Amino acid sequence: xxxxxxxxxxxxxxxxxxxxxxxxxxxxxxxxxxxxxxxxxxxxxxxxxxxxxxxxxxxxxxxxxxxxxxxxxxxxxxxxxxxxxxxxxxxxxxxxxxx
Numbered sequence: 001x002x003x004x005x006x007x008x009x010x011x012x013x014x015x016x017x018x019x020x021x022x023x024x025x026x027x028x029x030x031x032x033x034x035x036x037x038x039x040x041x042x043x044x045x046x047x048x049x050x051x052x053x054x055x056x057x058x059x060x061x062x063x064x065x066x067x068x069x070x071x072x073x074x075x076x077x078x079x080x081x082x083x084x085x086x087x088x089x090x091x092x093x094x095x096x097x098x099x
Contacts, residue, residue, distance in 0.1 A: 001075045001087065004028050008068035020087075022074070029072050041066060 002025035004017040019025040026049075033043050033052060040057040041064075052070045056063055076085040081096035 003071075003073045003075060004032075005071045005073065006032075006068060007071070008065055009063050010065050010067070012065055025072055029070065032070060036066060039066070 002019040002022055004019070004025055006014040008014060017025075017028055019028070029052075033054075036054050037043055042055040042057070044053045044055065045051075046053055046069065050072050054067050054070065056067050076087060077089045077092035078085055079092045079095035084092075084095055086092040086095060
């Protein structure tokens with residue numbers, strides 16, 4: 001499971017966008033960062049492919065709501081028996097289940 005998280009500097013609470021596939025999550029992150037750049041916001045890479053910072057555009061008197069960090073995270077679920085990582089909670093529950 002992949003989460004696209006936004007942490008605005010203004011303190012807004014942004015719900016995460018949740019994706020089952022990495023490609024969909026990366027496409028959404030890329031679209032968001034392209035949109036911010038086209039709106040005049042400078043975008044810096046904090047961790048390649050995982051975390052970015054959207055800064056204030058030139059001449060901004062206040063910090064806009066769009067400024068902050070954007071993070072792409074990958075969540076896995078661990079089997080309680082063997083510790084193997086799985087993409088879904090159901091897969092982790094069924095891992096060592098006796099048939």
